[in-house]
Amino acid sequence: MSSRRDVQQDVDPAEITAAWGAATAGLPAPLAVVDLDAFDANADDLVRRARGVPIRVASKSVRCRPLLQRALARPGFAGVMAYSVREACWLVGSGLEDVFVAYPSVDVLALAELARDGWAASQVTLTVDSLDHVRMLAALERPHGLRVAIDVDASLRVGPVHIGVRRSPVRSPEDAVVVARAAAAAGLSVVGLMFYDAQIAGLPDSSPAVRFVKARSSESLLTRRRAVVAAVREVAPLEFVNGGGTGSVHLTALDPAVTEVAAGSGLYGPTLFDGYDAFSPRPAAAFALAVTRRPGPGFVTVSGGGFIASGPPGWERLPALFGHRDLRLVKREGAGEVQTPLRGRGARALQVGDRVWFRHAKAGELCERFNALHLVSGTDLVETVPTYRGEGRNFG
Structure with missing residues (x-):
């Protein structure tokens, strides 16, 4: 730490x-x-804690284009983590680049619009975590290729106990490889992996029990994340491995398997x-x-x-x-x-x-x-x- x-x-x-x-x-x-003085000081501190690992700005935590641009103009920040396909297309249309929609979308109309726009399709990465998502994207008419990243469950499990958020069903290297192979076979470009450790990033250090859970989770995730990344790299030439959040930047950045960290709330x-x-x-x-x-x-x-x-x-x-x-x-x-x-x-x-x-x-x-x-x-x-x-x- x-x-x-x-x-x-x-x-x-x-x-x-x-x-x-x-x-x-x-x-x-x-x-x-x-x-602005506090915003900039917080940005500097995020960069310090990221130890040279690029920070992708979480747009849902900012929701203001001028302030997104202010953060991205600072050394140490690169790319946007969006929460909606329509939002991503709007941001790209306004001049931002490298936008990762970090949540699966079933907005078929927005996805179809993205696939028809060659520039937007080259700048936006979608999230998948199941064969259902792959099949839905594969069924779209795709004049331009779609980029996808696989969301991998980063929660801690101790026996039957699940500690963390309920997000992706993909957990093991084998799970991730199944989705990656299906996506590649469907003509989708698998370019990234995502690991959001809510039980570390989103929990204040309010008790010894919480601190123990965070330490145990960080240790467990370090090993599993490296295994997943290595397995998927055998299937697809990944461009990024995203991890963490404002509350875990300093821990996530220590993992050589991670190429970028996510943060946004820490700016405010x-x-x-x-x-x-x-x-x-x-x-x-x-x-x-x-x-x-x-x-x-x-x-x-x-x-x-x-x-x-x-x-x-x-x-x-x-x-x-x-x-x-x-x-x-x-x-x-x-x-x-x-x-x-x-x-x-x-x-x-x-x-x-x-x-x-x-x-x-x-x-x-x-x-x-x-x-x-x-x-x-x-x-x-x-x-x-x-x-x-x-x-x-x-x-x-």
Whole structure:
């Protein structure tokens, strides 16, 4: 494991939100900001942890073309990991290259459109993890060849216990070879492998048990990943072997079998990354809500706020107050669809129209709630840029 360097050190939330407030003074809330200084510092730290291995940017964790381009312009970043075929075609059409759709698609119309576009087909790689996917792609009319990568299950299994996400049924070298051979026989170009270790990348280091699972999983995956890669290379000349996520970049990059790592959430530094031992990204993305009511002593109500992150339900999926030490959510109400009550001593200093700042639990999901991101540096508003939503794009 790499030595810990706390990127978040010396961060004072009150000072940060004061600067964000000054930069966006006069703009109506709700509004969302991205702190470019923190974004760039987080990008630098990802590159440090990747140890020279190229980082493919996960677009679902950014969902803003100008910020995708900002990351890709930095040394150490190369290629996009997309989540939708339509999104991939749109990104390629706007000038981005080497886009890997890291989830299987059954959008036959979008796939057919991709196959008709020679340039897009040369720049987009699709994901398969079964013979069903291969047969579906083989049945398409394909004026141009399609590139595919095989998603390999990277979870940990201890006896009958499955620790990790439920994704690919491909696990062993033999499983991967079966899919690779079928894809090649169907006229598909097998160019990549993917291993996403959610039980390492996506879990905060909250207990000794979690740390043990991560260490055991990393050791097990190291051996199995190398075997899968070697077996598939006997069938197809792979261009890339992708692995990891923001939370496991420093571990995945140590494996010589891996040619690139994936990361995106670490650029924004959402709250789910506050509890990791190996790194602490700076808070780069946040949103402000306006106080609209003072329903009683010690209470205020802000507009909106019900921006709940995906994943297992729990309080850690709710937005977290930032820069307001003496405020908290009301447990009986949580974060509401059109208003969110808050309580605490800090409510006494807040007036109707004042702002309250929050951080989202995850990264790119915040962009599904806002049409624009206000890019700030210190107390300066640098630029306002559209999110995917602001460009009228919704990829599910």
